[in-house]
Amino acid sequence: MRFTPTPEQQQLGDMVQRFLGEQYGFEARRKILDSREGWSREVWSKLAELGLLSLQLPEEQGGMAPAVVETLLTASATGKAMLLEPWVSSAIIGTVLIRELGSARQREEMLPAMAAGERIAVPAHFEPRARYDLRFVASSARRSGGSWTVKGVKSVVLHAPAADVLLVSARTSGAPEEPAGVSLLAVAREGPGVSLSPYRTLDGMCAADVELADAPGTLIGAEGAAFAGLATAFDQGLAVRCAEAVGALQAILDATVEYTKTRQQFGLPIARFQALQHRMADMLIHVEQARSMSYLAAMRAAEPPGRERRRALAAAKVVVGEACRFVGQQAVQLHGGMGVTDEIAVSHLFRRLTALEMALGDTAHHLEQFVAASAEVEGT
Amino acid sequence: MDLSFSAEELAFRDEVRAFIETNVPADTRRKVLEGLEVSAGDTLRWQQTLYKQGWGGPNWPKEFGGTGWDPVKQYIFEEESAAAGTPRLLPFGLKMVGPVLMRFGSIAQQKRFLPRILSGEHWWAQGYSEPGAGSDLASLKTRAERKGEHYVVNGQKTWITLAQHANWIFCLVRTDPAVKKQAGISFLLIDMKSPGVTVRPIRLLDGSREVNEVWFEDVEVPVENLVGDENGGWTYAKFLLGHERTNIAGVGGSKRELARLKRIASEERKDGKPLLADPGFAARVAQVEVELMALEITNLRVLAAEAERRAPGPEASLLKIKGTEIQQAISELMMHAIGPRALALRPGALAATYLNLRKTSIYGGSNEIQKNIIAQTILGL
Numbered sequence: 001m002r003f004t005p006t007p008e009q010q011q012l013g014d015m016v017q018r019f020l021g022e023q024y025g026f027e028a029r030r031k032i033l034d035s036r037e038g039w040s041r042e043v044w045s046k047l048a049e050l051g052l053l054s055l056q057l058p059e060e061q062g063g064m065a066p067a068v069v070e071t072l073l074t075a076s077a078t079g080k081a082m083l084l085e086p087w088v089s090s091a092i093i094g095t096v097l098i099r100e101l102g103s104a105r106q107r108e109e110m111l112p113a114m115a116a117g118e119r120i121a122v123p124a125h126f127e128p129r130a131r132y133d134l135r136f137v138a139s140s141a142r143r144s145g146g147s148w149t150v151k152g153v154k155s156v157v158l159h160a161p162a163a164d165v166l167l168v169s170a171r172t173s174g175a176p177e178e179p180a181g182v183s184l185l186a187v188a189r190e191g192p193g194v195s196l197s198p199y200r201t202l203d204g205m206c207a208a209d210v211e212l213a214d215a216p217g218t219l220i221g222a223e224g225a226a227f228a229g230l231a232t233a234f235d236q237g238l239a240v241r242c243a244e245a246v247g248a249l250q251a252i253l254d255a256t257v258e259y260t261k262t263r264q265q266f267g268l269p270i271a272r273f274q275a276l277q278h279r280m281a282d283m284l285i286h287v288e289q290a291r292s293m294s295y296l297a298a299m300r301a302a303e304p305p306g307r308e309r310r311r312a313l314a315a316a317k318v319v320v321g322e323a324c325r326f327v328g329q330q331a332v333q334l335h336g337g338m339g340v341t342d343e344i345a346v347s348h349l350f351r352r353l354t355a356l357e358m359a360l361g362d363t364a365h366h367l368e369q370f371v372a373a374s375a376e377v378e379g380t
Numbered sequence: 381m382d383l384s385f386s387a388e389e390l391a392f393r394d395e396v397r398a399f400i401e402t403n404v405p406a407d408t409r410r411k412v413l414e415g416l417e418v419s420a421g422d423t424l425r426w427q428q429t430l431y432k433q434g435w436g437g438p439n440w441p442k443e444f445g446g447t448g449w450d451p452v453k454q455y456i457f458e459e460e461s462a463a464a465g466t467p468r469l470l471p472f473g474l475k476m477v478g479p480v481l482m483r484f485g486s487i488a489q490q491k492r493f494l495p496r497i498l499s500g501e502h503w504w505a506q507g508y509s510e511p512g513a514g515s516d517l518a519s520l521k522t523r524a525e526r527k528g529e530h531y532v533v534n535g536q537k538t539w540i541t542l543a544q545h546a547n548w549i550f551c552l553v554r555t556d557p558a559v560k561k562q563a564g565i566s567f568l569l570i571d572m573k574s575p576g577v578t579v580r581p582i583r584l585l586d587g588s589r590e591v592n593e594v595w596f597e598d599v600e601v602p603v604e605n606l607v608g609d610e611n612g613g614w615t616y617a618k619f620l621l622g623h624e625r626t627n628i629a630g631v632g633g634s635k636r637e638l639a640r641l642k643r644i645a646s647e648e649r650k651d652g653k654p655l656l657a658d659p660g661f662a663a664r665v666a667q668v669e670v671e672l673m674a675l676e677i678t679n680l681r682v683l684a685a686e687a688e689r690r691a692p693g694p695e696a697s698l699l700k701i702k703g704t705e706i707q708q709a710i711s712e713l714m715m716h717a718i719g720p721r722a723l724a725l726r727p728g729a730l731a732a733t734y735l736n737l738r739k740t741s742i743y744g745g746s747n748e749i750q751k752n753i754i755a756q757t758i759l760g761l
Contacts, residue, residue, distance in 0.1 A: 001389075001452060002382040003684045069381050257759050277755035284754055285698050292677035293670075299383055315670040370670060371662045 003295070005069050013073030019050060020081040026345050032084055038206035039085045039162050048117030053091040056236070058099055061111040065099065066302035072294065075240045079247030082352045084205060086159035088244070089122040090114060093237040097123060097167050100229035101184050101221035110165075110186075121165035121186065124154040124210050125230065130176075132361040134234060135227070137182050139212065141170035141219075149193070149214040150185050160208040161198045163189050168210075168217060172224045184226040185217030192216065203355040204348075228305055238313050238360050239301035242294040242320045245356045249287045249323055252331045252349040256280060259335055259346075276334060283327045290323035311373035314366040320356075321363035328353035383677065385456070392453055396460045403429050404466050412465035413640070416728040417588070420503075420545040423467045427500040430469075436498035439474060439623075444482055444494050451686045455627060455679070462632030471624065472504040472541070473497035477550045479623045480567070480616050484608040493548075493569070507537040507551030507570070507594060508617070515749050517552070518561045518614065522596065524553035524568060531555075531568060531606070533576075533599040539743070543579050543592040547572050551596075556611050567613035569605040570596075586735035587725065624744060628696055629679045629703035634672055637710045641665060644730075645717045655717060668709045675702050694757040697750035704740040704747060711737050 005013060024043065032040045047053055055071050057063020064070065071092070078087055091114070098110050098121065113119040130136035139152020150170045160166060166187045174181030187194060193215030196208040221229065257280060260271035270276055297316035300309045328350045332339035335346050342348075357363060385393065408422045430436050438457045440446020449457065461469075478497050481490055496502040513520040522535025533553060543549065549570050556564030570577070576599040581589045608616055645656040645665065655661050682695045711734045715722040722731045741747045755761040 001385060001680055001684055003681050004688075005381060072381075257761065261761070271761040274752070274755075277759075277761050278748070278751045280759055280761065281751035281754040284758060285702060288678055288695075288698055289671065289674040289702065292674045292681060295381065295383060296673070296677055299381070312673075315673050318667075318670045319674045367663055367666050367670075368659075371659070371666045374666065374669070375657075 005073065009069045009073065012070050013077065015050065016052065016074050016077040017080075019046070020077050020083070024081045024083065026348075029082060029084065033204050037162065038200060038204065039159070044085050044120075045117050047085065047087065047091075048115065052087070053095075053117055054115035056092055056095040056099065057111050057115050058107070061107060061115070063111070063115065068298050068302050071240060072243045072298040075243035076247035076250075076294075079244030079352075079356075080251045082203070082248065082348060086120055086122055086162050088237060088240050089159040090120045090163070092240050093123050093233045094121040094165075094167055096233040096236045097121075097184060097229060098220065100232050101226055103221060106218075106220060119165065120159070120163045121167055122157065122159045122163045123230075123233065124157040124160065124166040124168045124187075125234075126155060128153055128155045128209075132365045133177070134231065135177050135179050135182075137169050137171050138176045139168065139170040141168075141172050141183055141185055141217065142214075148185055148217050148219050150187055150212045150217045151214055152212050154210045154212070156201070156207050157210050158201070158205055158207045160189065160196055160210055161206045165189060166194070166210060167220065168212065169226060169230060170217075174224075179227040181224045182227045182230065183223050184220040184229065186220055187212065187215050187217040201355055203351040205355070231305055234360055235305075235309060235313050236301045238317055239294070239297040241356055241359045242290070242297045242316050245320045245324050245353065246287070246291045246294045248349050248352050248356065249290055249327050252327060252346060252353065253280070253283050253287055255344075255346050255349070256283070256331045256334050259338070263336075270334075279330055279334065283330055286323035286327050290320045293319040307373050307376045311370060311377060314361075314369035314373060317361060317366040318363050318370060321366065324353040324357040325363070328357075383680070385452070389452060389456060393456050393460060396457055397464070399433065399435075400460060400464045400466055403433075404464065408467060409465040412467060413636070414728050415730070415733045418467045420542070423470060424500050424503075426467045427469060431499050436500075437474060437478070438469070440478065440498075441482070444478075444490065445498050451683045455683055458627050459632035459635075462630070463636050465636065470503065470542075472506050472546075472550075473502060475623050476506055476620050477504050477569070480550075480607060480620050483619060484567075484612075484616050486604075488604065489569070489607065502548050503542075503546045505540050505543040505546035505549040505572070505594070507540060507549045509539045510536060511538055515746055517617070518565065520552055520554060520565065522551065522553045523557070524555050524566060524601070526555070526603070526610075529603050530600040531603065533568070533570065533596045533601055535596050537594045537596075538582075538591075540579075540592045540594050541590060543572075543594055544581065544589070549577075549594065550607075552613050552617055555613075559611075562614040564611055565613040565617070566610050567607040567616045568601055569607065570599065570601050574599050574601070576600075584736070585738070586732040588732075588736060590736075621745065622696070628744065629675055629699035630707060631672065631676045631679055631703070634675075634703070634706050634710060637707070637714070638665075638669060638672060641710055641714050641717065644714055648717050648719070661717070664713060668706060668713065671702070672706050675699070675706060678702070694753055697745075697753045697758075700744065701741075701747045701750050707740055708734075708737050 052074055054063040055067040056065050058065050127138055141148050141150045150168050166189055168185050168187050169182055171181055172183045193213045195211045198208040201207050261269050263270050293316035296312055300312040303309050331346055332350050339346050411418050435447055437446030439454050442448035481493055510520050524531040524533045549572055551568050551570055552565050553568050554564055555566040576597040578595040580593045582591050646654045648655040650658045714730045715734045725731055
């Protein structure tokens, strides 16, 4: 049993913290947020330079996967900084998808370029009205001659406007809810038949709904066998989202403690009032429980697929999701009027936590997933 | 980072498991697992069995006859014991007065009292709370006046757990009423057979007799039974509270009860199916289960910090709050699981457990006091 990182891991964690602390402060981030693109290529290059885009790369491509602790520490820092760049979309989920599903040639072709920050590839998986069901794929892919085309609609594709490549799940056989028959195709974002309706998410991330009208794509890996890889990539994504949430949770709790110590009413700091003290104690309990589960999620995500992994990740997302909701809402409440302005970090963190609660499945969804996985584990 | 036990710890766990398996009497175990009352005899017998094995003081250092186990091994021992349904070891000697004597007691006191805690010869009670001193413990009024080679003690203590079986009681008493309330308190060891000690049972909401009032009327206590310095008692009392809170999360016990809840809910029926298959009920069980999973890891984090000799302390408050909330939630769900049958208040009834467990968020520093501790010592509010 060990909860402390090795000195090398800690060094990397400190380095990320320092970089984001110095170059990704509230005002710097706001400039990026207000820019037309909503993310910064300069920051992206810097992340590549620091090696943060290669954490999930296999050794053959010069990476350090599974890099469990390194990924956890980095995510905690990006969560605190509310990073707008496609780190999770491309360097985690996109990278794991190609690592798990791509042929040796495809891995060699795509992964080093992604790690260098030269190419951004993001998953385009979830579809309208399928909510969080990972299995639901109605989009379809067809082969004619030696090439593939994809048809369908993908919703809320995070960082689609920033991407060079969309990693699109599409059905090559079977019914929409079946795991078998799902394939993965790499589609050029600027290619023919691809149209984006871009927008920002409630926490300021660039995203788009994507319509594919017989868009040409390249099959990644084997036909009809992408589901396990998708599950692994999204489980890794879940673990990273949990760690990001813990970074943001700690930041919003710290901000709240600080604010209540300085804000004076009735002649004393409002931190002196017991109703507020107990609320903040409850917030701390949520944060610590979430932190514990982010560790479990990080460990399990690197393990082979199975019910135990599913069960642990679902449990983690439930505990983390509830913390996101409770701590976020209470932080705004305790900031009073200031909490509902756009001017201070707390409302930005609150929006980020709200989005994280919903990322890759909300609390209610994962509670159901946990029940289903537990029933299979226990054989009831 | 690594969340699993080492090979050595796993071997230790197997050893503990095997020992418990062969040494806990079946009827005792059945009582624990079915929520029936465990007798004083059952508890003593288990202490004596462990004593013979050299495990009488699982949380004690070797020099005082303990096992010398590190915090992780202590945790494994307690978890395995709880999961298997052993009687709970009495905390009053092992976790409360024992550590205080090791740290602050005289050599004579250590020699006289510590071995008798291990052997089970002395059954200790904790004399802290008073009718007017609960959460505000330092305002206690029980008076001890020095007269020659004795203290003369007068006053009333309350909520004394299992005092009906105790032959010794450690008490916080006021030796100086003129100074700031924390500064006039002493820590006295009192023989329950002393003239002037009266024990009166308090009947609890579940019909059990677990706690008592203890009255002191001109009770003479030899000066040699003062622990440490006169008026130094508050320091020892706070030290004791730190030890009392070790393993306060009760993860092992909650895991055992959660398994029982699932057993019950898979036997009960709803709409022609097991209750546990009902999505609404399953979600409520799952909610508790994920929180327990998180608590187990939080508990291990606190232990690891303690083992590395970094600050032990205020995190225990978090474990106490969450641990007791989970215990109460599981028992509430068990009661709901059996529907109207829960109304029958028979021995071992689920409702009796539900009623009884209300105490957990009140004792050992109420959960509100624990939140004060978190606010002040962790958050610095």
